[in-house]
Structures are given as C-alpha cells and as structure tokens.
Amino acid sequence: MRANLSKVWLAFLAGALSFGLGAMNARGQAPEGPQGGQKQPGAPPVEPKPAPPQQKPQEAGASISVEVPVVTLDVIAATNRGDLLTGLKKENFRVIDDGTAQTISNFGSSEAPITIVMLMEFSSRGYYDWFAYQAKYWADAFFPQLKKNDWVALVTFDMKSRVEVDFTQNKDEVRNALYHLYFPGFSESNVFDAILDTTDRLKDVKGKKAILVLATGVDTFSKHTLDQTMKLLRQTDTTIFCVGLDKPYINFLESHGSLGSHMNYLQGENQLKTFAQMTGGYSWFPQFDGEIPGIFQTITAFLRNQYSLSYTPTTGANDGKFHKVKVELVKPDGSPLEVIDQKGKKQKVVVYAREGYTAVKGGVGD
Numbered sequence: 001m002r003a004n005l006s007k008v009w010l011a012f013l014a015g016a017l018s019f020g021l022g023a024m025n026a027r028g029q030a031p032e033g034p035q036g037g038q039k040q041p042g043a044p045p046v047e048p049k050p051a052p053p054q055q056k057p058q059e060a061g062a063s064i065s066v067e068v069p070v071v072t073l074d075v076i077a078a079t080n081r082g083d084l085l086t087g088l089k090k091e092n093f094r095v096i097d098d099g100t101a102q103t104i105s106n107f108g109s110s111e112a113p114i115t116i117v118m119l120m121e122f123s124s125r126g127y128y129d130w131f132a133y134q135a136k137y138w139a140d141a142f143f144p145q146l147k148k149n150d151w152v153a154l155v156t157f158d159m160k161s162r163v164e165v166d167f168t169q170n171k172d173e174v175r176n177a178l179y180h181l182y183f184p185g186f187s188e189s190n191v192f193d194a195i196l197d198t199t200d201r202l203k204d205v206k207g208k209k210a211i212l213v214l215a216t217g218v219d220t221f222s223k224h225t226l227d228q229t230m231k232l233l234r235q236t237d238t239t240i241f242c243v244g245l246d247k248p249y250i251n252f253l254e255s256h257g258s259l260g261s262h263m264n265y266l267q268g269e270n271q272l273k274t275f276a277q278m279t280g281g282y283s284w285f286p287q288f289d290g291e292i293p294g295i296f297q298t299i300t301a302f303l304r305n306q307y308s309l310s311y312t313p314t315t316g317a318n319d320g321k322f323h324k325v326k327v328e329l330v331k332p333d334g335s336p337l338e339v340i341d342q343k344g345k346k347q348k349v350v351v352y353a354r355e356g357y358t359a360v361k362g363g364v365g366d
Contacts, residue, residue: 069318077350083347084305088109113149115209116153118214119156124184124185131216191217216246226271242283243286320358
C-alpha cells in the first residue's frame, strides 16, 4: 500500500514538473490564434511594418539659439514751426543704430486711435493747493480733442499714484472723475515714481500709447532717483508729453514781491523736458490759460500722425547695452529731405523719436 502511494506521488510530481516547463516555454513564445502570429482565415493580409530608422546619437553639449529682437519706433515728422509732415514714405526715413544704417522692415502711417493716460499732479503744494486745481482746470480742456474711438485713463499722484479711471472710451466718465477731485491729500509730489509706475502699467498694452503729464516736474519724495528714472525710461516704448504747471505760479510769486531764483521749478522743467525728449515726445511750459487748447490740439495731432518704423538690428542685438538711435528724413536718393513752405522758404525739419533702447542680454538657450 505504501509502495503504491509512492508511485502515485512520483507520478504526480512528474506531471506537475512537465506542466511547469510547458508554461515557461509558452511565455517565451508568441501565442497562436487571433492575437498571435498565425493569420485567421478570411482576415486581410498583414502588412509588415518597416523597422524604425535608427536615430543619430545626440551630440554632447548645449545647443545655442539666439533671438534677434525687432525694434519699433513711433516717429513724428514736422517742421521747426510745428507743421506736421504727412504723406511720407518708407524711403523718406533713415534709421541709424549706434552709427550703423538699418533696413526698415515694416512701415506704417495712419490716423490710429489714441491710447493715452492723463497723469496729473494733485498735491497740496503751493498757495491754496495751487497746482492741484490748476492741473484739474487745464486737464478738462483735453477732452474736446478726443474722438469717439480714442482710449483715455486718468491717474493722479501726490505721495503715490492712484488710478482714478482705467482705460475707457467714455470721456464723460473721466471728466466726472476729474470734477470729483476736491481736496489733495499730501504736499508731496513723487513725479519719478508716478511716471515709472504708469509706464510699467502700460508695458503690456499693444500698439501706440502715450502719457500726458501735467505736473511741475519737481520731485519731493520718490523712491527712485533721477538717474534711475532715466535708465528705466530708456526701456519704455511709451511716448511722454509734458505740460508744466509752474510758469503761472512763478508769475504769481514774482508779481507779489517774491523775486527768488525758483531753482527747484527750473530743475523740474528740465526733468520734464528730458523725459519727453528721451521717449520721442515734447514738452510745453505755458504761462497763460489761453495756450492750453492749442497745446492739447498739437498733442493729439502728433499722436494721430505718428509713423511706425520697425527694423532688426544688424549688430549688438543681444549685448544688453543701450543703443542710441537716430532717425533722419531723406529723399529716395538718400540726400537730406527739403521742405519748402507756401512762401517758397526752406523749412528746417525735426524728427521726434525715442533716443534709443536697451538690448536684451544673452539669447542663449539649452
């Protein structure tokens, strides 16, 4: 009985071993049937797939990609008397980047809608908050110069800047906000910070854009210095126009016996002139209220008749340095452009464009 059980047990072990070896072989071979290598009857022939091409082994090291920027300039062409030069062609402009003539790739001229921020000093400086109320009174004269499709925003500043009305085409909304400015809060006038804050807000706004600064230009408490402000303005593509508030106040002081030098206001004027010139704009320092409508009319005319020039710098595009740019008016043959007025007299031509740009450093990618 025990012998028979041993035979049965040996037979069972042999069967189990045979089954295990068969299963191991089955895992090493493709199974037959619908999912295997044998074709089913009536099934379409199986096209052999070509072997994937061998990939070239990647070379060690970093690949270098350089992005060459496109520089765009908004340009105003006029005579020295302020008469705008319209109808000019691409051939009438020559762009010189750090002494090297450039090829203009894109050119446009049209009466585009205006996108402008009115940046207004509203501080309690001066007798009876003089500058705040003068800025408010003068700013109201700007709205008749705007058209239905123009965009305008209102920002005031003293110690800090405040957005009174964001960009809108509803001029009455901005005018109402202006009327509801009653009492200035502080005597500080942080014009450097206010201008930089506004240009920073505009950096993502596409197309032509401008700031109209109504201020004395005197800075009393800004975090940024004049040098820092100028350095940062070199990087902006926003045109700045400035209208100084100081002349009527100086006239008032002098008429009441104050014969001081008023150097702080003269310095403020120079700062406003610099900001406008750097960005391709212009500055005015009116003495009388009657000058204001003509000044605002000139500003809107300048903005509606800007020429847009684009080019790709041929050298130093990624050197991280400031590039000085000069725009000249020329005839198609390259000689200086001549403008003759109605009386047959030759007029001097003037170009308003930003003085340059700061190139992006690098352009190297992994």
